[in-house]
Amino acid sequence: MTRDDEQNGRDVALQGGAQPDTGTRGRERRFALPRDGALVQRLRDGDEAAFADLIRAYHGRLVRLALSFVDDHATAEEVVQETWLGVLNGLATFEGRSALKTWIFRILVNKAKTRSVREARMVAFSDLGDADSEGEPAVDPARFTADGRWADPPRRWADDTPEALLLRREVREHLEQAVQSLPPRQRVVLVLRDIEAMSAAEVCGILEIAETNQRVLLHRARSVLHRAMDSYVSKE
Amino acid sequence: MLTCKELTELVTDYLEGRMNFGDRVRFRLHIGMCAHCREFLRERKLAIQTVGALPLEPIPEEVRQELMEKFRDWKRG
Numbered sequence: 001m002t003r004d005d006e007q008n009g010r011d012v013a014l015q016g017g018a019q020p021d022t023g024t025r026g027r028e029r030r031f032a033l034p035r036d037g038a039l040v041q042r043l044r045d046g047d048e049a050a051f052a053d054l055i056r057a058y059h060g061r062l063v064r065l066a067l068s069f070v071d072d073h074a075t076a077e078e079v080v081q082e083t084w085l086g087v088l089n090g091l092a093t094f095e096g097r098s099a100l101k102t103w104i105f106r107i108l109v110n111k112a113k114t115r116s117v118r119e120a121r122m123v124a125f126s127d128l129g130d131a132d133s134e135g136e137p138a139v140d141p142a143r144f145t146a147d148g149r150w151a152d153p154p155r156r157w158a159d160d161t162p163e164a165l166l167l168r169r170e171v172r173e174h175l176e177q178a179v180q181s182l183p184p185r186q187r188v189v190l191v192l193r194d195i196e197a198m199s200a201a202e203v204c205g206i207l208e209i210a211e212t213n214q215r216v217l218l219h220r221a222r223s224v225l226h227r228a229m230d231s232y233v234s235k236e
Numbered sequence: 237m238l239t240c241k242e243l244t245e246l247v248t249d250y251l252e253g254r255m256n257f258g259d260r261v262r263f264r265l266h267i268g269m270c271a272h273c274r275e276f277l278r279e280r281k282l283a284i285q286t287v288g289a290l291p292l293e294p295i296p297e298e299v300r301q302e303l304m305e306k307f308r309d310w311k312r313g
Binding site: 046048051052055056059060061063064077081084085088089137138139141144147148149150153154156157160161162163165166172175176179190194195197200215218219222223225226229230 | 239240241242244245247248249252254272273275276279280282283284285286287288289290291292293294295299300303304306307308310311
């Protein structure tokens with residue numbers, strides 16, 4: 001990944017056809033990401049307003065990403081604080097070969113990994129092992145007939161748009177909880193891909209995992225969340 | 237012929253554009269004929285979008301102030 005523009009980066013994931021139309025627009029409106037080039041220069045110049053923009057846009061994202069490595073909020077905040085220091089210290093050498101967002105996330109992932117080595121209670125992300133060991137079928141096998149057809153087919157959900165589904169607080173909480181209870185590696189991949197809308201190539205680069213491995217983790221994670229949603233919002 | 241059960245395991249490869257031509261044709265053919273799998277695919281996309289639309293917590297004011305102070309320290313070198 002050598003492109004500066006995040007939107008271009010995202011297109012890498014879309015090669016060859018179907019669009020993973022994952023919408024993040026609603027949130028981006030509130031925490032819009034500033035444009036990279038000018039921002040970096042302003043930060044280097046010590047522009048406080050630029051830094052204020054940066055932390056408003058990224059802090060929450062970083063805490064959420066950190067929470068995919070560590071289990072408690074306090075530790076996640078510490079990792080994010082370390083990340084911000086790493087960002088400030090690295091600004092002088094940031095070359096813009098990757099998007100600023102990718103660069104910042106990579107710093108966080110490295111800080112989190114360092115901690116996981118230092119403190120055994122944290123997720124040992126280096127322990128990448130075999131992606132299949134975390135596997136469950138995408139859909140409960142009991143919902144299919146012996147010859148693989150739907151016996152208990154999908155029912156319509158109560159609402160048809162993410163916005164409508166998320167209006168109900170208990171749906172939001174149920175989904176947040178489902179994300180948080182994913183196995184760590186699935187959780188990290190899901191957060192980066194489906195919440196932060198990064199491309200497969202960027203995620204593989206940051207986590208140093210193979211594309212097929214990334215895809216298996218993503219499939220498992222999406223399946224878990226799909227099931228969680230389904231059990232909660234499908235009509236009786 | 238792709239079964240419904242198999243389709244539910246291939247859905248990510250499909251959405252990621254990581255299918256060879258033959259598999260893609262079989263997948264689309266199945267979706268074209270099977271209303272249940274069409275609904276499954278629709279809800280899968282909706283689930284992905286919904287996760288992507290989860291709201292973010294704003295930065296707490298005391299954290300913001302602390303970070304701004306760090307920025308000023310950094311600026312002073």
